[in-house]
Amino acid sequence: MPDSVLITDALIVAQGAGASPFYGWVAVRDGRIAAVEAGPPPAADGFDRIIAADGFVLMPGLVNAHAHSHSTLTRGSAEGLPLEAWLPVIIGEMRRLTDAQAYCAALTTYAEALLSGTTCIVDMCLRPAVAARAAEALGIRVVIVPYVADAMAIAPTLAQNQDLIERYGGGSSPVQVWVGLHELGTCSDAQVGEAVELARRYDVGLHIHCSETQAAEAATRQRTGRSQIAHLDHLGALGPKTLLAHCVWLTDADQEVLTRRGGHVAHCPQSNLKLGSGIAPIPTYRAQGINVALGTDGAKANNRLDQFDTMKFASLLPKGLACDATALPADDVLDMATRCGAAALGLAVGRIAPGCRADLALLRGDRVHLQPVLPQTIVTNLVHAARGGDVDTVLVDGKIVVAAGRLVAMKEAELARQALDAARALMAGA
Numbered sequence: 001m002p003d004s005v006l007i008t009d010a011l012i013v014a015q016g017a018g019a020s021p022f023y024g025w026v027a028v029r030d031g032r033i034a035a036v037e038a039g040p041p042p043a044a045d046g047f048d049r050i051i052a053a054d055g056f057v058l059m060p061g062l063v064n065a066h067a068h069s070h071s072t073l074t075r076g077s078a079e080g081l082p083l084e085a086w087l088p089v090i091i092g093e094m095r096r097l098t099d100a101q102a103y104c105a106a107l108t109t110y111a112e113a114l115l116s117g118t119t120c121i122v123d124m125c126l127r128p129a130v131a132a133r134a135a136e137a138l139g140i141r142v143v144i145v146p147y148v149a150d151a152m153a154i155a156p157t158l159a160q161n162q163d164l165i166e167r168y169g170g171g172s173s174p175v176q177v178w179v180g181l182h183e184l185g186t187c188s189d190a191q192v193g194e195a196v197e198l199a200r201r202y203d204v205g206l207h208i209h210c211s212e213t214q215a216a217e218a219a220t221r222q223r224t225g226r227s228q229i230a231h232l233d234h235l236g237a238l239g240p241k242t243l244l245a246h247c248v249w250l251t252d253a254d255q256e257v258l259t260r261r262g263g264h265v266a267h268c269p270q271s272n273l274k275l276g277s278g279i280a281p282i283p284t285y286r287a288q289g290i291n292v293a294l295g296t297d298g299a300k301a302n303n304r305l306d307q308f309d310t311m312k313f314a315s316l317l318p319k320g321l322a323c324d325a326t327a328l329p330a331d332d333v334l335d336m337a338t339r340c341g342a343a344a345l346g347l348a349v350g351r352i353a354p355g356c357r358a359d360l361a362l363l364r365g366d367r368v369h370l371q372p373v374l375p376q377t378i379v380t381n382l383v384h385a386a387r388g389g390d391v392d393t394v395l396v397d398g399k400i401v402v403a404a405g406r407l408v409a410m411k412e413a414e415l416a417r418q419a420l421d422a423a424r425a426l427m428a429g430a
Contacts, residue, residue, distance in 0.1 A: 003029065003030065003048055003398075004027070004028060004029045004030075004034075004046065004047045004048045004049070004398075005027075005028040005047065005048065005049045005050075005051060005358075005395065005398060005400070006025065006026075006027050006028075006041060006042075006044055006047040006049070006050050006051070007025060007026045007027075007028070007051045007053055007058060007360075007362070008025045008041040008050065008051070008052055008053060009023070009025070009041075009052060009053050009054055009055060010023070010024065010025065010026065010053035010055070010056055010057070010058035010362065011023055011053075011055060011056070011057045011058065011365065011373060011374075011375065011378060012024050012026065012036065012058045012059075012352060013057065013058070013059040013060075013334070013352075013378060013379060013382065014036060014060075014351065014352035014353065015339075015351055015352070015353065020375060021375040021378050021379065022038045022375060023038065023039075023055075023375070024036065024037050024038040024039055024041075025037060025039075025040075025041035025042075026058060026352060026360070027042070027047070028358040028360075028395065028398045029398070030398065031172070031357060031358055031397040031398040031399075032354075032355060032356065032357055032358055032398065033352060033353060033354055033355065033356050033357075033358050034354060035354060036352050036353065036354065049400070051362070051393060053362060053365075054365070055365045055373065056362050056363060056364055056365040056366075056392060057362070057363040057364075057365055057370075057373060057378055057382070058352065058360060058361075058362050058363075059117075059334075059338070059352070059360070059361050059363065059382065060119075060338040060339070060349065060350050060351055060352055060356075060359065060360065060361070061117060061118065061119025061120060061141075061338075061349065061350075061359035061360055061361045061394065061395075061396065062116075062117050062118040062119065062120075062307040062308075062337050062338060062341075062361065063118070063119070063120045063121075063293060063294075063337060063338060063340075063341025063342055063344075063345070063347075063349065063350055064113060064118045064120065064121040064122065064294070064295055064296055064305070064307055064310075064341070065122050065243065065245075065264075065266035065267075065293035065294060065295040065341045065344055065345070066122055066124065066207075066243075066245045066246075066266035066268055066295030066296070066297055067109065067113075067121050067122060067123050067124070067295060067296055067297060067298055067299075067305065068123070068124055068125060068147075068297065068298030068299075068300075068301075069102075069105050069106040069108075069109035069110070069123045069125045069131050069134075069298075070094060070097060070102055070105055070106075070125050070126040070127065070131075070147070070298075071090060071093070071105075071298035071299055071300035071301070072105045072106075072108050072109045072112075072298065072299040072300070072305075072419075073101060073104065073105045073108070073419060073422055073423040073426050073427075074093050074300055074423065074426065074427060075299040075300055075303055076300075076303065077089075077300070077427065078090070078300065081275070082213075082275055082276045082277075083212060083213050083215075083216075083275045083276075083277055084213070084215055086275060086301075090300065091152065091154070093426065094126050094152075094154050095154050096426060096429045097126060097127070097426065099127060099130050100422070101422045101425065101426050102125070102126060102127035102130045102131065103127075103130045103131075103133065103134055104418050104419055104422040105419070105422070106123070106125065106127075106130060106131040106133075106134035106135070107134045107137065107138065107410075107415055107418075107419075108415060108416075108419045109121075109123070109299065109305065110134060110135055110138045110140045110142070111138060111407055111410075111412065111415055112299075112305045112306075112388075113140060113305055114138060114139075114140055114394050114396075114401055114402050114407065115388060115391060115394075115402060115405070115407065115412070116305065116306040116307065116308065116387075116388020116389070116391055117307065117308070117361035117363070117388060117391040117394060118140075118305070118307050119140065119141055119349070119359035119360070119361065119394060119395075119396045120140070120141040120142070120143070120341070120342075120345070120347065120349055120359060120396075121140060121141075121142050121143070122142075122143045122145060122178075122207065122243070122266070122295065122345070123135075123142055123143070123144055123145065124145040124146075124147050124180050124182075124207060124245075125144065125145070125146070125147055126147045126154070126155070126156070127156075128144045128145075128146040128147075128156060128160070128161075128164055128177070128180075129160075129164060131144055132144050132164070132168065132175050132177070135174070135175050136174075136175060137409060137410075138401065138407070138409050138410070139174070139396050139397075139399055139401040139408070139409060140174065140396060140401070141174040141175075141347075141349070141357075141359060141396050141397065142174065142175055142176070143176045143177070143178055143205070143207075143345055144164065144168075144175065144176065144177045144178070145177075145178045145179070145180035145207040146160060146161045146164065146177075146179075146180040147180060147182055148161055148179075148180050148181050148182065148187070148191070148195065149181070149182035149183075149186035149187050149191075150186075150187060150188050150191045151185075151186040151187070151188070152182070152186055155182065155186075156180075158179075158191065158194055158195060158198055161177070161179055161180065161195075161198065162198055162202075164177045165177045165178075165179075165198075165202045165204060166202075172357070172397075174396060174397055176204075176345075177204065178199070178204050178205040178206065178207055178243075179195050179198050179199040179202075179204060179205070179206045179207070180195075180206075180207050180208070181195050181206070181207070181208040182208070182209060183208060183209035183210070183212070183216065184208075184210075184216075184220050184228055184231060184232070185216060185219055185220070187208075189235060192232070192235045192237055193235055193236070195237070196235065196236050196237050199241065203241075204241070205241040205242070205243055205345065205346065206237060206239075206241060206242050206243070207242075207243045207244075207245065207266075208232070208237070208242075208243075208244060208245070209244075209245045209246060210228050210229065210232065210244040210245065210246060210247055211227070211228045211229060211244075211246060211247050211248055211249045211250055211254070212245070212246040212247075212248055212249075212272070212277050213248070213249070213275075213277045213278070214249055214278070216228065217249050227250075227251060227253070227254050228254075229244075229247075229250060229251075229254035229257055229258055230253070230254065230257065232244075233257050233261065238257065238258065238261035238262075238263045239261055239262060239263065240261075240262035240263070241346065242261070242263040242264065243263070243264045243265075243266055243293075243344050243345070244258075244263055244264065244265050244266065245266045245268065245295065245297075246265075246266070246267075246268060246272060246277070246280065247265045247267075247280055247285070248272055248277055248278040248279070248280045249278060250280075250285070255284070255285060255288045255290065256288070258288075258290055259288045259289045259290055263290075264290075264291045264292070264293060264340075264343070264344035265280075265285060265290055265291070265292045265293070266293050266294070266295040266344070267280055267282055267292050267293065267294055267295065267314060267336070268294075268295045268296065268297040268301075268302070268310075269310065269313040269314050269317055270296065270297070270301075270302045270304070270309065270310060270313050271296070271297035271298070271301035271302045273313070273317075274301060274302065274303075275301060279317055279321060281318070281321075282314065282317075282318060282328060283318050283322070283327050283328050286328075286332070291340050291343055291344055292336055292340060293336055293337075293340045293341035293343075293344045294307060294310050294311065294314055294333075294336050294337045294340075294341065295310070296309075296310055306387065306388035307337055307388070308382070308383075308386045308387050308388055308390075309387070309388075310337070311333050311334065311336075311337050311382075311383045312383060312384055314328065314333050314336065315328055315329075315330060315333045315383050315384065330379050330380040330382075330383040330384065331379050333383050334379055334382060334383055338350040338351070339351055357397055357398075358395050358396075358397060358398040359395065359396050359397065360393075360394070360395045361391055361393070361394050362391070362392050362393040362394070363382075363386060363390045363391055363392060364390050364391075364392045367390050369385055369387075370385055370386060370390065389405075391405065392404060392405055
């Protein structure tokens with residue numbers, strides 16, 4: 001793969017909320033953005049690859065802050081169930097899942113993400129070592145989070161989690177490993193304490209489901225006398241390297257605690273709607289200073305892993321709830337899907353700025369449904385009109401992993417055939 005890339009004549013959406021898009025060029029060297037400027041590009045000498053964008057839209061790769069690759073093969077099944085009835089179905093599938101099926105599921109998950117402009121994904125998965133191999137095969141940036149729960153015999157253990165952390169280490173590798181916990185209902189207090197200590201010892205993040213449903217909140221309150229946030233705080237699990245999935249039902253007191261501790265929220269509006277879990281008051285959280293990223297959740301809970309879809313849902317829900325068209329503007333939502341996700345993960349991605357890792361997505365500017373593609377309209381059209389299918393080229397760590405809408409590492413049609421075969425075998429055992 002090329003060591004250096006020059007992208008010219010692009011409409012660049014470079015920074016976070018409040019920054020204006022502009023026409024210009026980006027230089028990539030050694031996996032990082034070396035320069036980004038408005039106007040005509042420098043001489044092309046010394047670059048291994050030139051991408052003439054011809055007015056296409058260059059944006060930071062999207063960050064998916066919460067997903068489950070192991071559920072992708074059974075997308076479209078167990079429909080119409082609330083979370084508490086839906087989870088036993090998932091657990092039954094997890095019991096039958098083989099390593100080969102988990103590998104295929106991870107490849108399918110990561111391929112869908114890359115093809116729709118997501119360059120970084122947090123994968124809370126049942127077979128983490130297998131998922132890491134799939135990520136390496138496709139070239140996506142991934143934070144692997146084992147689906148640890150001592151109440152489930154099929155779940156990975158903290159000892160296995162530790163082994164993976166030691167195997168992948170730190171640094172700038174696209175594959176990172178965090179400490180994972182399913183949720184307070186399936187993880188004992190002792191296990192949460194051990195997980196907190198493990199994350200601190202290796203200086204990595206901690207990811208857990210939190211306050212997803214009213215039933216989950218009620219169960220924790222009945223057992224402990226505390227809300228889920230308050231109990232996690234009691235166990236020492238909250239901090240600037242804690243990422244909480246969902247957080248639909250936080251009280252004012254919960255929000256104050258989370259703000260004070262510096263934890264992050266992965267907002268998954270589509271799965272929360274589909275499973276009837278509720279609607280998180282995201283503008284309120286952001287007003288309190290809580291960093292909120294966006295996630296798709298698993299394909300079984302959402303049916304799509306397209307972060308452009310997620311952005312539109314995230315933008316429109318608070319407007320309808322508050323009867324306020326100004327709630328959660330498009331540039332804030334795009335920020336949540338890029339810079340805020342990067343901040344939650346402590347990664348130098350999510351912006352197009354010198355020194356950042358070169359995780360980039362180039363969208364076709366000749367799509368009718370995106371017109372007009374102009375600096376003054378492109379941000380709202382990315383959030384409200386764009387789709388993953390508009391993505392033309394994707395770079396991760398400066399390497400081209402999607403070109404002309406196709407995966408570089410493998411053929412999508414062949415992967416789809418493998419996924420269908422694996423899904424048939426898995427679902428036949430139900």
